[in-house]
Amino acid sequence: MVPVIVGLVVLAVGAVVVLARSRRRGLPRKVAIDPFTLSEPWRRHVAAAQATQRRYREIARTTPDGPLRDRLRQIDTQVERAVEECFDIARRGDDLDDALARFDTGALNRQLERAVDEPTRVSVQSQLASAARIRTTRDDANSRLRLLTTRMGELAAQATEVSVGTDTTDELGSGVGEVVTQLEALRLALSEVNGTNDPGRPAPSP
Numbered sequence: 001m002v003p004v005i006v007g008l009v010v011l012a013v014g015a016v017v018v019l020a021r022s023r024r025r026g027l028p029r030k031v032a033i034d035p036f037t038l039s040e041p042w043r044r045h046v047a048a049a050q051a052t053q054r055r056y057r058e059i060a061r062t063t064p065d066g067p068l069r070d071r072l073r074q075i076d077t078q079v080e081r082a083v084e085e086c087f088d089i090a091r092r093g094d095d096l097d098d099a100l101a102r103f104d105t106g107a108l109n110r111q112l113e114r115a116v117d118e119p120t121r122v123s124v125q126s127q128l129a130s131a132a133r134i135r136t137t138r139d140d141a142n143s144r145l146r147l148l149t150t151r152m153g154e155l156a157a158q159a160t161e162v163s164v165g166t167d168t169t170d171e172l173g174s175g176v177g178e179v180v181t182q183l184e185a186l187r188l189a190l191s192e193v194n195g196t197n198d199p200g201r202p203a204p205s206p
Contacts, residue, residue, distance in 0.1 A: 033087045042090035048149045049086040053079050056156045063163040071169040078176045085183035092190040096138040103131040137193050151179050
């Protein structure tokens with residue numbers, strides 16, 4: 001009996017160690033999608049994506065049984081993936097806003113005007129350049145995410161046509177897949193900027 005108990009203890013300890021190592025290595029963990037953990041405009045983008053997902057699922061639910069309904073349900077997995085990618089991008093965008101908040105560009109510009117030696121000027125200019133790059137990246141991500149969530153809404157409207165018998169499921173599936181691919185690419189680009197590459201996600205499809 002004692003060897004059995006010892007064996008169970010060893011297995012339990014081993015499981016804890018594996019879990020800890022997995023977390024350190026950044027293996028994927030399910031994160032609840034909550035737009036209210038984000039600031040604007042990122043909260044609004046995630047909320048829009050979730051609203052589209054709810055609308056799409058209601059359309060699929062009320063579509064009569066048959067091949068079209070089955071196909072809509074298959075496409076729903078991609079819609080869910082799009083919402084997850086949207087949330088990941090929004091979190092990274094929120095991080096960029098936090099980083100920008102740490103730059104007092106007004107004070108830096110005043111310091112640059114008063115600088116009389118070259119090392120100081122170079123240092124301040126470097127900080128201002130960093131802030132400008134972050135701002136550009138942040139604004140680009142905001143614009144692209146807004147367009148992609150709008151595109152998701154358009155695809156939900158197309159799903160309505162499918163629900164009444166218009167078989168455009170191939171075009172709908174391709175459209176949703178394209179949105180997911182663009183979201184993946186944007187998320188990976190932001191991961192490189194933030195230095196938070198996420199090995200738990202696959203690379204974007206070609």
